[in-house]
Every structure is written in C-alpha cells, then in structure tokens.
Amino acid sequence: TALRLRREAESLRARTMSVLKIAFLSSAVLELLAALGVAMVAVYVGFSLLGEIRFGTWTGRLDLTEGLFMLLLAPAFFEPLRELSAVWHDRAAGEAALKGLDALAAEGLSIRGLAEPAALASTEAPGIRLENLAFGYGADEPLILDRFNLDIAAGEHLALLGASGSGKSTLLSLIAGMAPCVGGRIVIGGIELGDDTVATLRGAMAWIGQKPHIFAGTIAGNIALGRPGISRGDVADALAAASLGKVADAYGGQPLGEGGIGLSGGEALRLAIARAACNPDLKIILADEPTAHLDADTAADVTETLLALARGRTLIVATHDPLLAARMHRAIRIDADFAMREAAE
Template sequence: MIADRHGLTATAIPALFVFLLGALRAGLDSLGGRLAFQAARAELSRRREIAATALAARSQLDSDRPASGFAASLIAEQAETIVPYLARFRPARLKASAVPLVILICIAPVSWLAALILLFTAPLIPVFMALIGWQAKAASEKQLAETGGLNAFLLDRLRGLATIRALGAIDRTALRVRADAEQLKMRTMAVLKIAFLSSAVLELFAALGVAAMAVYVGFNLLGAIDVGTWSGRLSLTQGLFILLLAPSFFEPLRELSAVWHDQAAGEAALDALDALSSTGMTLPGWRDERVAETSRDRTLPSINVDRLCFRHQPGQMPVFDGFGLAIAAGEHVALLGESGAGKTTMLSLIAGLVCSESGTIHVGGQRLNDISASALRRRMAWIGQRPHIFAGTMTSNITLGRPEVSPHSVQQAIDLAHLRRTVTQHGAMSIGEGGAGMSGGEALRLAIARAAATPHVDIILADEPTAHLDTETAREVTDALLAIARGRTLVVATHDPVLAARMGRIIHIDASVREEAA
C-alpha cells in the first residue's frame, strides 16, 4: 500500500491484522508443540509399560530373554529418543507435506513459472533426505545395539568383579571396555556425521530454491524477462508476494532437516522396543500375579505329575518325555540326580514358572495351568542355591516390603533359620549389594528365613540348597530347611546324598526314573 502512495494511516489496519495473524500463528505453534510433547510422553510411557510387561511375562527358563543391562538401558535411557521423534519429527513431516502445497496453490495464479521453480526444486530435498535417511537409520540401529551391548557387558562384569579380580583378569576386562567404548564412540560419530550432512543438504537446496526465485522475480520486475505470468509482467506487489512466500515454502522443509536425525534414532528405538516386547516362553498366570488371592484351603497339597513332556527349545532333545511323579501331602522328597539331569527344570515346572509341552501337573488336586498358576504359586516358597540378597538390613531382606509379613513372623523365621547370631552381629547395619559381607551359608539361611516368614506357604521347593557348602554349613542349612518344612510339603533338588538321605523319600532323576525310601 505504501508503494501505491497510500499514507501510513491507511496501512495501519492491514499491518495490525498481519501482526495479529503472526501472534496467532506463534500461539498455535506453541500450543501444538506442547500437545505433541504430552502425546509423545504418553506414547513412550505406554510402550515402556508394554515392554516391561512383556519382560515380566517371560519365564525364568527362557534362554532368549534379553540381557538385563541391555533391557534396562533400552527402556530407561535409549527409549527417550522416541519423544523427539514423535513430538518434533512427525509434526514437522506433516507440516512439510501440507504447507508447501498450500503456498504453491497461492503462487500459481500469480505466476506459473514461479510455481514451476518451486515445484521442481522442492522434490530434490525429500529425495536426498530419503537417501541419507536410510544410512542414518542403519547407523542409529548399530549405535543402539552397541550402547545396549556395552551396558550389558558392564553390568555383567560388575556382578562378577570378585571373580575377575581373583583370576587377575582386571586389565584384560579394562581393555575390552576401552575397545567397546571406542567402538561406541565411532558409531555415535557416524550418526552425528549423517545428521549434519542431512541438514547441510537441505539447507543447500532450500537456499538454491529461494535464490532462483529471487533471480526470476528481480529480472521480471526489471523487464528482462516477460514470461512466467498469466498476463504481462509482475507488479511490485505480486513480486513482493512471491518473494515473501518463497522462504515460507522452504521453511517446513528446513524444520524437517533440523529434526531429521530424530527419525533415525526414534525409529531404531521403536524397533528395539517392539523386539523387546515380543513374547517368548511365557510365565503361566503372569497376568494374575497382582490380583491373585491366597487360597483359603489350608489342607496340605499333594503334587502329581502325569506323562509330562518338556523341552527348552523346539527341535531340542526333550528334558522329560512321559515323566510321572507323585508326592503325598506333607511328604519330604529329594530329587536326586547328576547336574543337567533336569532337577531344577522339574522344580520350575511344579512352581508353574514355565509351561510343559504336554502332560499335566496337579497341586492339591487342582490342575496347574495358566488360570490357576498364579494362585498356586502363592502357596509355594522357592529357595535357590544362589539367592539374591538386596542391599539393606537383614529384616528388609526377609520381609521384602511385604505388608503381610509381621515383625513377629520375622523373629520366628530368624530363629527357625538359625540366623539369630548373624542378626546380632550385623545389627541394624546394611548388607552390601549381592550379599557382600555374608557367607554362602548365611545367604542361604536368609533365603530360608524368607520362606519361613511367608504366610500361607504349604509347599517349599529348594534347589541345591547345600551346593558348594562345607559339611558343617550344609548340616546347619539342612537343619534350618527341615525346621521350616515341618508340617509342609518339601521337594528338594540335589545331588548331595547326605541331604537326600534326610528326606522321607528319594526319587532318582536320570535316564530311568526310580524311587527309593530314605
């Protein structure tokens, strides 16, 4: 309007209108960004919950379970790259698809040549970005796997630090960590290089497009070019209109380039989470773990296994093929056999930690299946040969935060497990992570105390409780185990004939199952 010799007063209202439109656009952009971020956080939380649920549903016997360090790194840290992918890249991609098309429709009635310039320069950007994007995604997937692998390696070595130190392998382990860290650095730099390259490519083509448009409009206004319009040359208003819209035409594409690396990292994290969420060998009744009610039937349960078949992986030799077993209510039974005979697997099947291929297991007359497994597990206590001891006090390691375990039950459990002297020595001091400061026998008696303090337990399953213990400590652990098993059904998997001899009955698990009275 100023070019047409109108005064400032006449331009005030249009200028105010333009200002209000700009303020409205800024407000909508801010609101849209906030809503997109909230939606992305909600989607991330949903996917994390799915992945964590899938991990919780995996059986302890599933050999394909991902490493703990990798799963923790992926869910807690690397999954965060999904947020910028959903909150920034996807809206930018949608904007880059819609806004240039609208601007093209607005420019075409003014100058068909200007519209053609934009139409031919714009597609070059997505083509080159797609080519770069394939490489970026591949590099991000490799970097993601390298990060998870390094975290898993570190966690594994930290757990076995005492063994590494004892065998003099500290330097070797440090060199391996250094080499893996260097490899991770190279993977990360490769991702960053591709990200910078993608931004540079898009900025170049956007600048060339705007420059070509400016050259055309300038020469047309000077009269050097007479083509490209529907009638005559461009007016100053039309030229300014096209020049002002040209940067806006490429702006969504420039925004897309700024967040292009988010696509590679986000899609790689989504694929990794989906792989982590895939189900393998599931834990029977895992859906009912939180809501399962303890059975009110206080009758001691019997255990009956009939024609059981089980193999760890399809195509492998079966661990059990037509296996049968009967344990009376309140009976103390030892499953005796060599290492690898399937004793721990049998305990896991009885505990409902994995599904059998065929056959049935009845506990207290109730068939163990996906519906009943959770409630039946509430009646069982598991004592492993390497119980996990948490960092904390002796009392907290016995209660494990369970409100149903009363202080009186804890004290009774300590006495039954012969832990009174150990509790007195430790007092209120915290136990180190992994049971640091406790002997193997004390850790096993602590696991026995956990079982003793658990209410409504009718069946105790013990897996090699005296393995790797000296004779005196093994006798103390056995005494504690028999003390808490009084009035309960006890099944012990062992290759220790001394422990087996103290059970009421011995069942040999080997190539041919046979029984003998103790």
C-alpha cells in the same frame, strides 16, 4: 562338557574385558575432568591470594580463610561427576537385563501367572501329581522330560537325585509354574496348574536355591521383601526359625551389599529360609541344591533348619548330597532316559 565349559569361559572372559575396558575408560575420563576442576580452583585461589587475580569475588580480595574453604569444598562439588560413572554402569546393567528378558520372550519362554496371588482355601499341605509331563527349552531342542509321571503325597519330603542336566531343577521350575509344560499336566492339591491358577498356587510355595539373591539393604528388608502384612514380629520369628538372630544383631540396621556382600554362603541360605518362613500361606517348599558348595558342618546346619521349616509341609529337594537325601521320606533317581525309579523309602 569340557569343551562347552571352555567356550563359556572364553565368552565370559571376552565380555568381562569388554565391560572393564568401558568402565576404566569412562572412570578415567570423569576422574580427569574432576581433577582438572579441582586444580583450576586451586590455581584461582593461589593467584588470588598472590594478588595476580582480582576478579570473581563480591567484596574485596579473597583472603586465606575463604581460599581454604573453597579448596575444601572443591572435591565435594565435583563428587557427582565421579558418581556419574557408577550410575552409567548401573544403567548399562539394566539395559543388558532387559535385552536378556527380550531374548527369552522372543524364544517363547515367559513366567506364568504374574497376577496378585490369592490364598489357597486348604490349610493342609497339598499333594502333587505330575501326569505324562513333557518339556523342552525350544522347538528345535530335544525334550528334557518326556511322559514323566510322579506322585508326591501331601506333606511328603522328597529328594530328586540324578546327574547334572537330567532335569531336576527343571522339574522344580515346572512345579512352580515358571514355564509352561509342552505336554501333560501338574495337579497340586486337586487344582490343575494353569494360567488362571498358577498365581494362587505359587503363593503357597517357597523357592530356596543354592545361590539366593541378596538385595542391597538391611537383613530385615531382605526377609520381608516389601510383602504386605509382614510385621517386625514376623521377621523376628523368621530370624529365629532360620537361626539368623546373632547375624541380624551383629548387623543391626546396617545394609548388606548387593549380592550378599558381607554374608557367608551358609548365612545367605539361612536368609532364604527366613524369607520362606515369613510366608504365612507356605505349604510347599522347593529347594534346588541347598547344600551345594557348603562345608560339611554348614551343610548339616542348613539341612536341620530346612527340615524344621518343612515340618508339616510338602518339601521337594533337587540335590547331589546323599546325606540330605537320606533325611527325606523318599528319594527318586532320574536316569539318562528320564525314567524314574525309587532309590529309598
């Protein structure tokens, strides 16, 4: 693990420096061009006022007022040239993301069921059954899960415990239908998870990760996420459910930075909980390390908020936090051989 971490850190360093080299070079060139443009305007204005240049004006000579006005407008005129650098980097980031998606597609990994979801007929929290589940990330890779069986009762709160890499997050991804199983099947509320049912089943789920992505925009926009039928009242109720009312009042209509700049880790998690609370069809909550990297007090607050949202719903949490696991109805541990044994009732 240490050697792998060192290799990944070195790879990250090389890629970061490569990106920064291009960023600094492009910014320097564009800034130089903008500065030269402003300087040329200043030279023209100065020599015109001295009477050395007598062209470029429609009527008569350039006076002091007009010259100052031109100098004040010159930086704004060349501002789009400066912004070109940022736009270029956004384009490069988008191309890198597309290449990453192409690489995943080439490996045969794809997200299932991107069709418009329909609401589940049942209004009750469903049970979940995993039967002889098998999964691996590649044909040449060893199976992460092999003949895995698990029954989760309707409305049960379950904690998945185990070492890093034991398959906890993979289990959540498979239940969410983010990847197809190699073998076995997943049955949710009596409906087998498949290509024709995954969109409907996923419509009743919410995913709460340890690092939820926050988009550049308002808090309300980050909660609604453009979903149809989400009203301002629904957003207000979700803010109250996630105890984010004071934060929302402090920001008002002010936009957040991309990636959640301006929010603490606990506030970002509360925002993810508010997103889930805005789903009127929510019946299953999948939480992946929701209290990781949080201090004890913040973790306790997030736990209480999560449990309040999960009341009457099926909750599955992958965690290393013994305090969070102790608040669940049941906890199971996945050992190195991917066998399951009950840890608490």
